[in-house]
Amino acid sequence: MATLIIGNSRTAEMVGDLAALTPAQLRSGGCVAQRMLWFARDGDLLVLPFAPAPEYLTYVTGLTGTDPASLTIVVPPPGSLGADILTPDRLADPGFRDQLRRALGSRPPDEILAIYKDLSVAGLARALAAEAALPGYPFSAQAGDALVNSKAGFRALAAGAGVPIAPGTVVTRPEQALEAVTDLFDQGHSVMVKLEFNGGGFGNEILSRTAGVAPAGAPRVVVLPDRPAVLTYLEQRWEWLTAGRADKLVVERFFPGSTTVYAEYLIGDRGARLIGLGELLMEPVAIGAVLPAQTIDARTRATLLDGAQRLTDSLRVLGYRGVVSADAIHTPDGQVLFTETNCRLTGSTHVHLVLDGRVVDADHREKRVFLERGGWAVPSFPAAVERLAAAGLGYDPISRTGVVITSDDGDGTVDCCAIADALATAEEMHHKLGGLFAGER
Structure with missing residues (x-):
């Protein structure tokens, strides 16, 4: 049962004009794509913009229990914007597609998991005779994902579903x-x-x-x-x-003073399953997340889930299949106002589906808080792993607590997720990270 995993981070419908991205932003996008390694299982194939660093591959697969030798990683030739992100022309390259067919052998993949299912991903599925492997292929093949990721389209969808918006x-x-x-x-x-x-x-x-x-x-x-x-x-x-x-x-x-909360779902043919509920950390734009959300009461949570369910129901009827994050603000006067839907793998999907699901097992997942922040400056990825271990902060598979480095951002910084039994403990772990990497910041 092989899954074809596509790390197409930073598509035009995710970040706007690709040509306006700086070299640093392009490289960052490619490093974000490497997080798709968290989703890999034995025998899977990954299409990535560039080969992952061996140390990062070993670290991730060690935590997920995946045999790295069983994975096939295919990197297309550079495209119109170079080799940092998977632009559509790279996914359409004939030589790359032939290489992918050879890697797949005589049968198409059982599933295709992409960060964002745009027309280039739908076209690749069609070229591989794997339309059935791409969730919601008929919708995605008609540029439907652009429709449901549009912030303008969101306001129409939410208003029609009776969901409160600003x-x-x-x-x-x-x-x-x-x-x-x-x-x-x-x-x-x-x-x-x-x-x-x-x-x-x-x-x-x-x-x-x-x-x-x-x-x-x-x-x-x-x-x-x-x-x-x-x-x-x-x-x-x-x-x-x-x-x-x-x-x-x-x-x-x-609305000044509001917090940003979200409910993330996985939409399938038979309905939508809640996979996580969290709060985004803004300084002033998103720099991390905590889940489950810690600052909302039961009434606010119920309001958030009610609106999110209405949105996912509407998206499912339209034909969208896959992950969706319904984002909202919780205003100082207690309102929950929805702001957008992100119909793609988000910056927290790997936490919801892998860290809180595979790395932390079912016996512990309801008892853990996950606090992830980016921007930790380190001398190198291997040195960061060594420092965490030496300080006793690294993830412990016995206690199911500790710090996991979720992403090597390619600019000398990493993202770290503290896993603890309480928010205060997770915050203390991040405070210790500040001391551990202070000389590098």
Whole structure:
């Protein structure tokens, strides 16, 4: 039973204009793709933008109990943006496809697991005669995944399903945006503008009439004291806000002091299964997550799950199959307002399905808190593993607690997930990491 695993992180519908990514961002995207090793089981095939470092491969498979020698890793030739991410032209390369057919042998894969099921992945499934192996192939082959990852499309889907969203609208022209922004300003609110396609908060900006608003969920706050200032901003930023006038723009009320929570599901033909519920850490954009969510009470949790279930039901009826994260904000006055759906493998899926499922077994998973943060500067991946072990912080398979390095980010930093029996203990582990890697930051 072989699974074909495709590490196509940083697609156009995940991060917007690929040509605008810096070399460092491209390399980071390729390193994120290496996290697909967490999902591998004996005999699987992986398509990755570049070969994983042997130390990282050994570390991950050692924790998941996978035989690394049983895995087949195929790397396509470089494409239009080089060799750091799996661009569509790399997945369409005839030589690569022939190599993949030889690796698969006489039969197609039993399943195809991709980070994002865009047209290039659907085309690859078709070329391998493996349409049945790609969940939701008919939907994905018609560019359906772009539809359900659009932040503009989300607002229509949520409104139609009766799911609460932030006050606002979707616009296609600068004059519409001007009226939408000034209307919210006139009501005394700050505004969040969102690119239709982007992630992690990097496609968002906060607009305010006055200074003093702290950014959260966006890199910066732009102060626009009056209507002429809003008009000037839109004239200057319209190309960026709409990806060269190709996309729609979301304009909605910004709620200062809110926390970002999410419910992640796996949608199949017969329904949707909840696989995790967590809270994103924002500084001011996403830098990590804690799960299960620790700051919401039972009533808020029930409200979150009710809205998320409505969204997953709608997505299933449309034909989407796979992982979906329904994101929401929990406002200071207790509202749960949904903000987007991410219909793809997310930055936390490996925690939900692998760390909290395979690494931590079923007898312990309900008793553990997972706190993951990125940006830990280390001298090297092997040195980081050695330091964790020497400090007694490395993951212990007996107690099912400790720190797991989930990703080597390729820029001298790693992501670390602390697994503990309580949030305070997980936070203390991260505090110790600060001392362990302090000289490297």
